[in-house]
Amino acid sequence: MTVPLSPGxxxxxxxxxxxxRMLSVAASRLGFMTHVFEPGAAPPAGQVAHRVTTAGYDDTAALAAFAGSVDVITYEFENIPTAALDTLEAHRPIRPGRExxxxxxxxxxxxRFLRDLGLATAPYAAVDDAEGLxxxxxxxxxxxILKTRRFGYDGKGQARITSRDDAAAALDDMAGAPAILEGFVAFSHEVSVIAARGSDGQVACFDPGENVHEGGILRTTAVPARLAGSQRMDAVLLAGRILNALDYVGVMGVELFVTPKGLIVNEIAPRVHNSGHWTQNGCAVDQFEQHIRAVTGWPLGDGTRHSDVVMENLIGADMDRVPELAREPRAALHLYGKAEVKPGRKMGHVNRIVQDG
Amino acid sequence: MTVPLSPGxxxxxxxxxxxxRMLSVAASRLGFMTHVFEPGAAPPAGQVAHRVTTAGYDDTAALAAFAGSVDVITYEFENIPTAALDTLEAHRPIRPGRExxxxxxxxxxxxRFLRDLGLATAPYAAVDDAEGLxxxxxxxxxxxILKTRRFGYDGKGQARITSRDDAAAALDDMAGAPAILEGFVAFSHEVSVIAARGSDGQVACFDPGENVHEGGILRTTAVPARLAGSQRMDAVLLAGRILNALDYVGVMGVELFVTPKGLIVNEIAPRVHNSGHWTQNGCAVDQFEQHIRAVTGWPLGDGTRHSDVVMENLIGADMDRVPELAREPRAALHLYGKAEVKPGRKMGHVNRIVQDG
Structure with a gap:
């Protein structure tokens, strides 16, 4: 058993x-300090964190100093260079873990991991060159759809192939990076399960949310999702199996396609997830605090949903709607403190409490 | 009309x-930066604020530099020296205002202000010396009860007088400071109204909470408070009258005694208030965000209560109970990041969601 970290x-x-940023705020709510490591200048999380290190993931000295100043290390994104992880892990535990x-x-x-667990995925095949494609x-x-195997997010590094004529252009888009071809799944809608596993092995899932994407970016998540009772249980159980198989500690986002034949795993993200932002206004303990609890060895909190919520992302010029959103009843605004508005940039979100749970 | 401040x-x-600290977190949720001015080292708010100035209220240069770096000034406590306010106000607006x-x-x-408004208070008389007492x-x-006219909080600067024999000792406790003698009120319980007034004059009140004190310190606040329907409306209306009379902008805590003859105003606090902490887990917009909205010229948010909540303060050694509280269902912990536990020191609070609203 991990000894829980104490406040402070x-x-x-x-x-x-x-x-x-939202992890940092949740950590502070439990009395923890935070230290953010970020290569970019003036990061949104820096506005609310106790300390910020501005350095690259190739700066071994900065990584070591950062690791030496903290009690545990976690992350907001999965594409951390392996060498950086090696340096960090020599000093302090990284949670969720390397696997x-x-x-x-x-x-x-x-x-492959999901298939080995016996879970359904979209049909796929590895693609390294034109012949392979x-x-x-x-x-x-x-x-x-052809996707780079690594470093994709929000629809980036993806090319749709409608007919064989698109193949060459799609491969060009990969710029020589190893890729994977995924078949389309005939699904009625997408849901995601925000699942948490504590250092004691306890698993707790938030109520599944129903996601709507636009242009490859999440637009809204609504809870409760449209799911038959048995599917709701399936969703939670399969998420639990994924976390257990990885001996996972923290919060994970598990995206699922709902089809007449059952649930198909779209992808997993070993971190707090955009489709879990609704928990901030729907539960006593939200996904950010749940993650902090897990990585600090605390017991998981109670993520019971007390209200129906619809989360809407505020993307780019949606910021122009803030004055109007600020007047809307039962709407909780969450802005990220980003100085510059850019098309496609996630600037904030609004959680609408649709009905008491 | 005040032009609303923009995120950033x-x-x-x-x-x-x-x-x-909690004001700072709420401000960040709306995309604002915060700059905290505090004489003491390593303040709790400093862990979550963008900037901290450590300086005394007599440091005119530091006050001027602080004021010059911000767009609006607010405060977490009412006993700010007048000279400091004069310096600050020469640079930036202070909200709530000086009155x-x-x-x-x-x-x-x-x-006197409350009486002039026609509101009921405990009987009182000014006391400057033994003869006056x-x-x-x-x-x-x-x-x-004899109280210093200024600088009292959490039961400090107060002496109970049970009989004339106590008078001399009570006066000694005042250490020569101007005082006020207050009669006791036969009340069944205390409630408080957390009221907000925007820069547009709009007033919104959170549902009244019922307070229990121990040793002069707030122990718990429960919503809904025990109040007859007409009293609930009286409470909200009289709070609104106080805010209007002061041309107030921000959140105010109004403590009321409930008596068979009606409501009696105990005291007012021109700031967010401990008895309003329940709003963090009972409403889409909590008292901290409501205050930030008011002082930045935003429209007030929707403080409708979605759940019944009991807030319990964690005082001094209550911190030993944190491991057990962390396991409690439907309990939301809020710790303040204070390094040192002291008897009587407010270390955090827990909001228990008793029932969906």
Missing amino acids: ATIGILGGGQLG ALRVSQDRLTEK HAALDEIGTPA | ATIGILGGGQLG ALRVSQDRLTEK HAALDEIGTPA
């Missing part, structure tokens, strides 16, 4: 974006 | 305790 201990957070990062950093490894298209057919 | 603007907060501070910094001025006791009788 310092949590190191890799990444200073909005997820690091979860190894699996989720590579779409192909992730798919054609073989994969023979197997999977079109339409399909 | 900086709010100056005088005082770095737990109220400043609310003038009234609430002096118990006698406050009582005896005259006051003739008028009010015993038991009564």
